[in-house]
Amino acid sequence: MSHRVTMRDVARAVGVSPMTVSRALRDDETVNAKTRHKIRQVANDLGYVYDTTAQAFRTQKSGFVAVTLPSINNANFAETFRGLSEGLGQSGMQLLLGSTNYQVDKEEELVRQLLTRNPEAIVLTGGHHTDETRALLSARNLPVIEIWDLPAAPLGHVVGFSNASAMAKVVTHLAEKGRYRLGFVGASENTDLRGASRRAGVIAAAAELGLPDVTIIDAGSAPVSMRHGAQAVSDLGDAVSELDALVCVSDPVAFGALSECRRRGLKVPSDIAVTGFGNFEVASVSDPRITTVGVTAREIGMQVAALLDDLFAGEAGDLPRIVDVGSRLVPGETS
Amino acid sequence: MSHRVTMRDVARAVGVSPMTVSRALRDDETVNAKTRHKIRQVANDLGYVYDTTAQAFRTQKSGFVAVTLPSINNANFAETFRGLSEGLGQSGMQLLLGSTNYQVDKEEELVRQLLTRNPEAIVLTGGHHTDETRALLSARNLPVIEIWDLPAAPLGHVVGFSNASAMAKVVTHLAEKGRYRLGFVGASENTDLRGASRRAGVIAAAAELGLPDVTIIDAGSAPVSMRHGAQAVSDLGDAVSELDALVCVSDPVAFGALSECRRRGLKVPSDIAVTGFGNFEVASVSDPRITTVGVTAREIGMQVAALLDDLFAGEAGDLPRIVDVGSRLVPGETS
DNA sequence: ACAAGTTTTGTTATCGGTAACATGTTATCG
DNA sequence: CGATAACATGTTACCGATAACAAAACTTGT
Incomplete structure (x- = not known):
């Protein structure tokens, strides 16, 4: 109880050097199979728990991949x-998660904090960052992956799609259905920068x-x-009757709009169309x-994982990889 | 580029010992204000980034709180x-998150992995664990907090509520409205143990x-x-007409049921009532x-944070703290 | 039985901070 | 002015694992 069980303790109990224990526990083939077995056995009996902190320190590899998300509460x-x-899961990396609440200055603070843990790569949602964030990241020789966007000036790798061209698909679809007078429903401020890109995309397409x-x-x-x-x-209120369609920044917003339309006796889509974004379950x-x-969404994560695997295996080449996962219109019954 | 900037480098540049730098960066009052300033200045200029891994290793305090959730994709x-x-945020702790996919054996594996990072506390969702998980945790002298449940035999602290008695409120409410023939909609297997508790609660209350x-x-x-x-x-199918109410394990399930009822021309609540769980936005x-x-949900998190603060400040007393945050019926228009 | 190769194990130094203790330096006062 | 306290800084050792190198133990062929 007084002192935690270390490799030294295991080594002593088995009668080998700590180095052999270290090798055995990492399944190093050079350790004799029988010895390896015994060591694992004894380690288990003694209640030994591997100390990743010490490993991270000694090897200067944290085993962490840092991830920033605008919000964790978003499907x-x-x-x-x-x-x-x-x-x-395969590569043994652990994710270190932080959320920015859609604020770039919060992101900066978060990045600063995450960097102190020596992540081996960092995944940032979005392509807009403070100058300080950019500086912090470029000062390190750290793989950076931006996701959920196709930034004009990427920091490194990218796995995302164009929010603007996604919205263009929606606008085109509505226009084909004879819906010309559009209203865009989204956040007012520019803090949600993906939201702002979508708004810009709608305006441009219109x-x-x-x-x-x-x-x-x-x-x-x-x-x-x-x-x-x-x-x-x-x-x-009544101004809604001036519109042919409500183009919403996301599906939850669209669902809220749809419900409220129905409460007010508006028929969707005959009176007004409603569109969302993200293909959420709702x-x-x-x-x-x-x-x-x-x-x-899920594929973005998987693509990032694949990219990271390549990076860690040294098989990613020198050029930053830009992956456009695209987007597709999913017609429903509200347009 | 060749070699990362350490406290030693900062110390040399300022002309003090590394120890003084260490103190200055941690805002130790004993360091002269002017020196402290200079050190911070130089550290900044050199692009020094604090190495939390090294600190965690030396002090044997990781600064991590481990958290397991059944699913991250759940509001x-x-x-x-x-x-x-x-x-x-205040206490400077970082969260280390893992998700169990509602499986206790996945939880065990996750706990094993999380423990190698030397967390200073661990928060587990739910009160059901494998024996091995229990053994792993009790072998360490680590604060354990179970949430979202009121386990009969807690591992340590608890911040949760009774799923069964929450369902009893729903059943009572339905009975008062004259709804006697209830159907419970939830997961079939017993992997989702909170779901199973809710089911049991409904059956018992009925x-x-x-x-x-x-x-x-x-x-x-x-x-x-x-x-x-x-x-x-x-x-x-038609069997639904035999029922007075669909008691759903969660709001998303209830929403799905509600939508499908409407598609089939069933009027809610006149033909059938629908209830959910969780007071999700939907x-x-x-x-x-x-x-x-x-x-x-949010309060559970905040209560846990408060409890952890007390624990780390040594103000929590010796007894495990059991916090029942309760639950309340939120009547809607579907019953 | 011995050299040369192969397999297995051991030794040493080290990653970057910091606790504990020691020492130096500047105020304070009789 | 010298002693004492208050403040500021320095020294040493160490947290637990492991890379790099060294050495021992075991095979194998002649």
């Missing part, structure tokens, strides 16, 4: 995290197609969710099903 | 994690009130979500709003 980001987590100006409908500050979508429609289960954009 | 668990994360036997409706294997709820109702935004049970 899509959670799926990405899960894909990453499962995909990385202009491109010669549609009237997009009405921007403020749903509050990020993160916006179901209740914000409902509230936005509620705030809009989009396909809701009645009517919500037209949305499918983004392969 | 309630995510909220708990967030509450914990935010509440723990028996207590003298209601007819509860019909168990299999929604597939854990984690069950919206689509499972919809599928379960779909599978049920319950309050959905039209009609879903009757559910509010569990203070």
